[in-house]
Amino acid sequence: MAKGLTSRSESFPEWYNELVRKADLAENSAVRGCMVIKPYGFAIWELMRDQLDKMFKETGHVNAYFPLFIPKSYLSKEAQTVEGFAKECAVVTHHRLMNNPHGEGVVVDPDSKLEEELIVRPTSETIIWSTYKNWIQSYRDLPILINQWANVVRWELRPRLFLRTAEFLWQEGHTAHATADEAIDETLTILDIYKRFAQDFMAVPVLPGVKPLHEKFPGAVDTYTIEALMQDGKALQSGTSHFLGQTFAKAFDVTFLSHENKQEYVWASSWGVSTRLMGALIMTHSDDEGLVLPPLLAPFQVVLIPLYKKDDEKEKIMEFSIQLEKDLRARGIRVKLDQDEQKRPGWKFAEWELKGVPIRIAIGSRDMENNQLEFARRDTKEKFFVPMEERFDRIEGLLKEIQDNLFNRALKFREENTFQANSWEEFQALIEKGGFVYAHWDGTTETADKIKDETKATIRCIPEGIAEVGKCIYSGKESGQRVVFAKAY
C-alpha cells in the first residue's frame, strides 16, 4: 500500500517528504539539518556515483582526496569565496573534550582552543589550490584533471531531505590548465557529461546554459548549469560547471612557466553534482503510488513475487522463482526475489510499487500451468501476460522501453510546461502557473532582482545562441536574447 501517501495535487512538498521517508530513501537525523541516507536510497546514489565516475575516468579524470578542514584564513584569500561560502558553515574551534569537573558528562576543554579556527569544507577550491601551488611549476605539470567524492557542509536553516541539507555528498572536480581555452573546453566537456548522465541514465531532460552573472558561483568567470523541471512546475538546478578563470590561481599565487618561457597564472575549472540529484530523480518521475525509478538506476530492476496457497504449490513455485532469479542475475539484471513469508502478496505489490521497481513479475500456479507469467510495469501500471519462453527477451526489452518512456514522458511534460511570455502580465500569469518561461530581459541584476521580488521567479539560465531581438518584459529595455525564468528549489 502507498500507506496513505499524500497525493501530489494535495500537497507536492508533503508528498515528497513522505515519499522519501516511506520508500526508505532517507530521513532526518538527530543533528539538525543532517540526513541519514538509508540503504535503499544509498543504493541508488551508488549507481549514480559509479556511472558518473566511469564517465569522468573515460574523459581522463582521476580521483584524489583533500582534507575535510580548511584554515579560516584560506577563505579570506578569495574575496568572493568569503561572500559566498564563509558565512553559514561549521566552525571547529577546539580539539579536546574533558570530563565535566562540575557534574555529569563531558565539556569542551578550554585549553584545547585552536590557534586558527578550521572550517568544515563547504567546497574545496581554496584547500585544493593551496595544494596545487606545490604541484605546478611548468606547462609540463598541466593539465591537472582531479575529482573527489566527498561530504561537504553548508549550514542550512531550512533543510529538506536531499534538496538542501547541512551535510551532503557530492563530487567536486578541480582542474588546472595552461590556457583559458582549455579550461573553458573542460568546463563544457563536463557540462555535456552532466547532461548526458541526467538524460540517458536519470531519464531527466535538462536545459543546459550559462547563469546570469548575479547567479554565478563565487569566484567563477562563468557558471554553466543544467536545469530540470519538476512535476510541480519548479526548476531544480541539477549540476554546475564553472570556468574559474585565474581567480584561484591569483588568490593562491599559482603560476607556471609557459611554453614561451613566461610565468603565467594557471587557468581553472570546477564542477559538481550532489545528492540533490536524488531529489531531481524523485520529483521528475514518481507518482501518487510512490517512487518510479529508471531501470538504469534502480537497485532492483525486476522484483519476483511468488504466489502460492498450499505447500505442494510452494515447492514448485519457489524452485522456479529461484531459478529465474539466477537466470536474470546471470544476464546482468538486478533482481529481487521477495521470499518474505510474513507478508502477503498484496502487501508486497504495494511495497515494491512504493519503492519504484520497474518490472514486477508475479509467479503463480495457474499461470505456470498456462505457461505464462504476469508482468506489471511500474511506469504505466499496465499488467499483461508474457509467454514463458519470451520472458528474458521481454524483460530486457521492457527495461529499455521503460527507460525511454520515462525520459519521453518527462520531456513531454517539460514541453507542455515551457512558455514564452511577451508582456509583464503574461509573464506573471505564466510564472504563477509554473514551468519554464522564456522571456526577454535587459541584462541587469537590478531588473532580475525586481522580477524575483515580485514573482519569486529567477533566471535559471541563458540557453545557448537563440538570438532574438526584443524588449525586456519588466523594464522594456532592449534585449538580444530570451532567458529562461522559473520558480526554483
Add this chain to the structure above:
Amino acid sequence: MAKGLTSRSESFPEWYNELVRKADLAENSAVRGCMVIKPYGFAIWELMRDQLDKMFKETGHVNAYFPLFIPKSYLSKEAQTVEGFAKECAVVTHHRLMNNPHGEGVVVDPDSKLEEELIVRPTSETIIWSTYKNWIQSYRDLPILINQWANVVRWELRPRLFLRTAEFLWQEGHTAHATADEAIDETLTILDIYKRFAQDFMAVPVLPGVKPLHEKFPGAVDTYTIEALMQDGKALQSGTSHFLGQTFAKAFDVTFLSHENKQEYVWASSWGVSTRLMGALIMTHSDDEGLVLPPLLAPFQVVLIPLYKKDDEKEKIMEFSIQLEKDLRARGIRVKLDQDEQKRPGWKFAEWELKGVPIRIAIGSRDMENNQLEFARRDTKEKFFVPMEERFDRIEGLLKEIQDNLFNRALKFREENTFQANSWEEFQALIEKGGFVYAHWDGTTETADKIKDETKATIRCIPEGIAEVGKCIYSGKESGQRVVFAKAY
C-alpha cells in the same frame, strides 16, 4: 631513479616518509595532521575499497550514510566511549563567520554559537545506535547489516601519513542482531573477510586473534584483530572487528520484541579498516628502489616503455605499443603506455620502479626484429626475454606468480621473525631484535603495562586455541596460553 630514497637499513621511518611522497601516494596538507591522498595513492585505495565492498555485499551487507556530526551529549551516553574517543576530537562550536569588524578577513560570529557542540565523528556507534532505535521494533527488523564508507577525525599530535592522521578514510560496519551468537558469528565472519582480503589481495600475511581486555575497543565485549608484521619488525594492527554485546543497545535504549514475545536489548558488532592499510601494504613489500605492489591492487599492472631513437623506428614501435596496450586492456589488464616524449627511457624505468608497477615491458627495434620483448619483474628485479607469441600468456601467468611470490616472501619474513621467549631475558633480547614474540603472560593488565613500560612491547593478540601451560615471563605466575608480543605502530 629512486631519487635518493633513504635505504631501509639507514632509517626505516625516513624511507617510509620519502617513499610515500616520492611515489605520489600522499602528502601532508596545510592543515596539521590531515593528509592529501594523491591520485596514484587514491587509485590503490579505490581498488582496496572496491574489493572489500564486493566481499561485504557478497555476505549480505548494504551501504548507507550517517551524519558527520555527533551531538556532544551522545558521547557521554556510553561511558567507555567517553574514555576512548571523546578526548582528542574536532569540536564544532559555531555555525557562522562574519567580516572582521575591526580589520581584514573573517572572524567567528559570536552570535552563531551552537546550543550543543557537535563532534566530528571519531567513529559512529553512537549516532548509528541512536538511529537504529527508530528502526528496530521486533525480531523481524533484525538483523541489520550496514556498512558505511566515510571520513573520521581523531586529533593526532604526532601524525604520520596513512598510519596515523587526524582525518582518515575508512569503512565502518555496524550490525544489529537478535542473539549474542549471531552477533559473534558476524564479528568472526568479518574478521575472516579482513584476513582473506589482507592475504589474498594485499599479499600481507596476518595473524588473527582476540585483543586482551585492556587493548579492546571502548564499549566492546571482545575486540578481534588482524596483525601484520612490517619489515622493520614492528607490528601493524590492520583491521578490527568488535563484538559489542548489548553495550550500545543499553546506552541508547534499543530493544526488540523477541520470538518469545519479550522485550530484549539488541546485540551488536562493529568493524573497520582504514587508509592505514596503505601503510601495511607499503611497509610489507616495498624496497630501497621504491614501492612494490601486488598485481591485484596495482593501478597499473603492466607498464609499456617504447624505445626508439630514429623517427622511422618510432612509427613502428608506437603502432605496436598502442596495439599491445589495447590487447591487454581487452584482457582486463590494467596497463599504462608511457608515451611521454620529454623523458628518457632510463628515467621512466626508475620512475615506474619507484611506483611499484609489477611488470615492465620495454619495446625496442632490435627485440622486435628478434620477435621478442624484454620483461622486467618488479618483485625480483629479474629481466628476461619473452617470445612475442607468448606475451599474453606470460603476462597473465606472471601477474599471478608475482602476487603469490609477494605473499610467500612476506610469510617467510614473518616466520623468520617469529620467536618464542621462555624467560624475561630472552624476551627482552627478542623484542629488542624485533618481530612477533610468543610468550606466556599471567593475564593481568598490570603485568602487560609493566612489560610495555620496560620494553615498549604490547600484546598484539591472543591467537586462537594453542593451549600450553607455562609461567608468565614477567611475573612467573601461571599461564594457560602464549600470547603474541611486539613493538607496534
